[in-house]
Amino acid sequence: MQFEAFYRDGKLQFDQPVRFRRASFRVVVEVPEEEILNEESNPLNNLPTEVHQRAVEMRKRLDQVRTQPPPRDEEIPPLSEKVLERIDAFEQREER
Amino acid sequence: MDLLLDVNVVVDICAKREPFFELADLAVSKCHLEGGRLWLYTGSVQTLEYVTRSALKFANEQAGRKLSARQLQWQTRQLVADFSKLAHWLSALPDEGEVFASADPEDEQLLRAMERFPSGEIKLLTRDARMLDEHPDKVISPRAFLGQSQGNKKVDFIDLKAQQDAIRPQLERNIHRVLHHGRYIMGPEIQELEQCLADYVGVEHCITCSSGTDSLLIAMMALGIGPGDEVITTPFTFIATGEMIALLGARPVFVDIDPRTYNIDPIKIEAAISPRTRAIMPVSLYGQPADLDAINAIAEKHGLPVIEDGAQSFGATYKGRKSCGLSTIGSTSFFPSKPLGGYGDGGALFTDDAALATAMREIRIHGQDRRYHHPRIGINGRMDTLQAAIVLAKLDRFGDEIAARQQVAARYNERFAPDVREPSPMTNEENTPAHPGRILATPYTAPERTHVYAQYTIDTDDREALQAKLKEQGIPAAVHYPVGLHRQPAFRQTGYGAGDFPNAEAAAARVMSLPMHPRLTLDDQVKIVQAIRHSQ
Numbered sequence: 032m033q034f035e036a037f038y039r040d041g042k043l044q045f046d047q048p049v050r051f052r053r054a055s056f057r058v059v060v061e062v063p064e065e066e067i068l069n070e071e072s073n074p075l076n077n078l079p080t081e082v083h084q085r086a087v088e089m090r091k092r093l094d095q096v097r098t099q100p101p102p103r104d105e106e107i108p109p110l111s112e113k114v115l116e117r118i119d120a121f122e123q124r125e126e127r
Numbered sequence: 128m129d130l131l132l133d134v135n136v137v138v139d140i141c142a143k144r145e146p147f148f149e150l151a152d153l154a155v156s157k158c159h160l161e162g163g164r165l166w167l168y169t170g171s172v173q174t175l176e177y178v179t180r181s182a183l184k185f186a187n188e189q190a191g192r193k194l195s196a197r198q199l200q201w202q203t204r205q206l207v208a209d210f211s212k213l214a215h216w217l218s219a220l221p222d223e224g225e226v227f228a229s230a231d232p233e234d235e236q237l238l239r240a241m242e243r244f245p246s247g248e249i250k251l252l253t254r255d256a257r258m259l260d261e262h263p264d265k266v267i268s269p270r271a272f273l274g275q276s277q278g279n280k281k282v283d284f285i286d287l288k289a290q291q292d293a294i295r296p297q298l299e300r301n302i303h304r305v306l307h308h309g310r311y312i313m314g315p316e317i318q319e320l321e322q323c324l325a326d327y328v329g330v331e332h333c334i335t336c337s338s339g340t341d342s343l344l345i346a347m348m349a350l351g352i353g354p355g356d357e358v359i360t361t362p363f364t365f366i367a368t369g370e371m372i373a374l375l376g377a378r379p380v381f382v383d384i385d386p387r388t389y390n391i392d393p394i395k396i397e398a399a400i401s402p403r404t405r406a407i408m409p410v411s412l413y414g415q416p417a418d419l420d421a422i423n424a425i426a427e428k429h430g431l432p433v434i435e436d437g438a439q440s441f442g443a444t445y446k447g448r449k450s451c452g453l454s455t456i457g458s459t460s461f462f463p464s465k466p467l468g469g470y471g472d473g474g475a476l477f478t479d480d481a482a483l484a485t486a487m488r489e490i491r492i493h494g495q496d497r498r499y500h501h502p503r504i505g506i507n508g509r510m511d512t513l514q515a516a517i518v519l520a521k522l523d524r525f526g527d528e529i530a531a532r533q534q535v536a537a538r539y540n541e542r543f544a545p546d547v548r549e550p551s552p553m554t555n556e557e558n559t560p561a562h563p564g565r566i567l568a569t570p571y572t573a574p575e576r577t578h579v580y581a582q583y584t585i586d587t588d589d590r591e592a593l594q595a596k597l598k599e600q601g602i603p604a605a606v607h608y609p610v611g612l613h614r615q616p617a618f619r620q621t622g623y624g625a626g627d628f629p630n631a632e633a634a635a636a637r638v639m640s641l642p643m644h645p646r647l648t649l650d651d652q653v654k655i656v657q658a659i660r661h662s663q
Contacts, residue, residue: 039256096206117173118196122184
């Protein structure tokens with residue numbers, strides 16, 4: 032099925048409300064050719080090497096933190112009722 | 128430019144959220160490399176934690192990883208804590224709490240927090256489409272930030288921001304403490320600072336005061352200097368040194384400087400002593416102590432006190448002892464640009480003499496020894512409690528700051544080495560350069576002294592032309608000081624004239640101070656050295 036959507040800073044927004052069964056799935060998007068930056072005008076290609084290097088270093092470090100095996104449950108302080116309620120509340124937060 | 132990071136950007140980075148994290152990673156890296164600061168709003172901590180948690184939960188599910196609620200919480204906190212080390216926490220202030228009339232209180236808080244920064248120096252990094260549409264002047268997306276050119280980056284002559292970044296939590300805590308106890312005059316921070324400073328210098332007594340100028344005035348008042356008296360000092364210094372002598376009705380008697388250290392030449396002091404001489408006041412210029420042993424020996428022979436004007440040399444050493452603890456009285460300044468500077472005026476006096484300490488304490492508070500009892504005439508010369516709180520926050524790191532300044536100076540010295548000659552006077556009888564191709568003299572540090580480089584001052588042949596060429600390249604330079612005090616109109620009545628102090632006059636015509644602060648980068652120093660070398 033085709034829908035019309037607007038692209039704004041990395042997000043697609045539908046011009047009418049649509050509800051989906053799943054939170055994520057693959058879609059194919061048709062983008063007007065004139066909206067695509069060519070290689071020369073893409074700011075990412077003009078960044079100094081040091082910016083890329085620094086970003087890679089940061090990513091490596093964060094990935095390490097993110098993928099390290101967590102301790103067992105009994106080694107972590109339990110979550111209070113209050114915290115669990117907050118978690119529930121924040122999970123309802125509209126994602127932007 | 129600084130960036131205040133919106134929660135969505137931090138979550139993109141911490142949870143490696145596709146397809147956004149790459150641009151966000153690059154944007155924060157670009158900001159860092161360009162010398163900008165990343166800020167996280169303290170008021171967003173909980174949102175940051177819970178939204179990151181939610182994104183991580185989703186990412187773990189997608190990857191088929193099963194984490195318990197506790198494990199997920201642990202992973203979230205590890206990531207946010209690790210990422211936050213790259214940023215500074217921006218305090219939430221009271222007027223950022225009253226945002227309930229706003230359509231989006233959370234966004235309103237961020238927009239208000241940015242109002243504390245000078246216009247154009249910070250933007251909110253976000254991919255919130257509504258924010259980007261409604262506040263294009265305040266808000267920027269990671270992609271737009273990456274496409275933004277930095278322009279020609281100027282070199283700072285001094286950089287107080289970088290220092291502030293390192294001590295901001297302590298600074299804010301100390302300032303807030305004063306706001307809460309409300310003892311703005313002679314509050315507890317004054318006594319605490321005086322004890323810390325006395326210990327640091329290694330003397331019995333420290334008396335803080337309102338400025339490095341008032342400290343000189345108080346010291347001389349405590350010594351009873353007044354009309355008809357003479358005080359021996361250097362003509363190559365900031366006006367305050369001579370000015371305070373004259374303000375008391377005394378006469379400044381100038382003695383020429385050593386051309387290498389720019390400090391008063393002890394060999395020439397004795398000839399200037401007269402029956403009216405009441406004190407010798409050397410200045411430890413640019414950050415290096417004057418030759419205090421030699422000066423103290425002359426003073427002792429003639430029964431004179433010595434006041435070291437250590438406004439620029441606080442932290443420097445002379446034969447292992449600290450500047451300001453080397454003579455009868457030491458005086459310093461906490462002017463913001465000083466190695467140990469406050470955020471306004473401030474100063475301090477140091478002595479081992481209990482009677483002088485009492486006199487200086489009383490003079491500082493209208494000559495008062497107890498409430499509404501004034502055995503002597505004094506001034507309103509107290510340091511503000513807020514300034515003491517600020518200096519206290521800086522004191523813990525002062526040793527590191529000095530070491531960093533010395534490292535910056537060593538890098539300058541090393542890179543200028545091929546260009547260096549002896550300091551002025553550098554022309555021979557034919558008035559041609561004595562060392563062709565050698566274009567400048569770098570600061571000289573005398574044996575058994577350390578230098579804190581309040582200024583990194585070079586001696587150069589054509590200062591004005593060089594300064595203009597540096598300016599064209601965005602490199603600031605300053606002259607400390609272009610006119611000797613003996614040539615200032617205010618000191619006309621002293622009767623001195625051109626040629627009386629040839630070393631001071633040569634220095635006034637030739638010296639130029641280069642950018643100097645503990646966080647001056649090697650890249651900036653190379654740029655400065657190249658600019659000077661190619662300007663000849």
